[in-house]
Amino acid sequence: MTVVPAPEGVGADSLPIMSRSPRVLVVDDDDVIRQLISVNLELEGFEVFTAADGEECLATIDEVAPDVVTLDVMMPGLDGWETAQRLRSDPKREHIKVVLLSARAQEADLRRGDQIGVDAYLTKPFDPDDLVSTVRRLAEEDAE
Numbered sequence: 796m797t798v799v800p801a802p803e804g805v806g807a808d809s810l811p812i813m814s815r816s817p818r819v820l821v822v823d824d825d826d827v828i829r830q831l832i833s834v835n836l837e838l839e840g841f842e843v844f845t846a847a848d849g850e851e852c853l854a855t856i857d858e859v860a861p862d863v864v865t866l867d868v869m870m871p872g873l874d875g876w877e878t879a880q881r882l883r884s885d886p887k888r889e890h891i892k893v894v895l896l897s898a899r900a901q902e903a904d905l906r907r908g909d910q911i912g913v914d915a916y917l918t919k920p921f922d923p924d925d926l927v928s929t930v931r932r933l934a935e936e937d938a939e
Contacts, residue, residue: 816840816841816842817842817863817930817931817935818841818842818843818844818860818861818863819836819841819842819844819864819865820844820845820846820855820856820859820863820865821833821836821843821844821845821865822846822849822865822866822867822870822875822878823845823847823865823866823870823896824847824848824867824870828867828919831923832865832896832923833845835923835927839927841930841934844861848871849866849872849875850872852866852873853878853881853882856882856888857887862891863891863894864882864891864892864893865894865926866879866895867896867897868896868897868904869898869899875896875897876907879895879908879912883911883913892936893913894914894915894917894926894930895913896917896921897916897918900918914933917929
């Protein structure tokens with residue numbers, strides 16, 4: 796067996812670094828919806844983490860370091876509105892892309908999302924393909 800030395804300047808340090816998969820934190824109090832969203836995103840190559848409510852989201856977000864957070868609006872305790880507001884008002888977290896998911900699609904709800912500064916608002920029931928494409932678009936914006 797002949798060992799051919801690597802050209803000068805080429806070695807382990809010069810191998811291309813593979814970028815990590817985009818990370819998504821899925822926040823929903825409904826186990827079935829949380830699992831549905833997670834599976835659809837994982838099948839598309841996202842690294843997915845979950846939280847059952849806004850408090851758990853805020854408690855784990857720094858550890859998870861997501862590119863995108865999907866937030867159910869209607870949750871007990873800290874709802875999606877308040878969670879999104881807290882993310883936007885924190886300089887360390889304001890860059891995280893936020894997708895609100897809600898069965899409420901009234902004009903006032905959409906305006907409230909705009910006022911908070913969320914990046915997307917999808918209504919339930921949502922098409923999983925729409926959710927995946929929205930999350931992908933936002934994750935790509937974040938990577939630029």
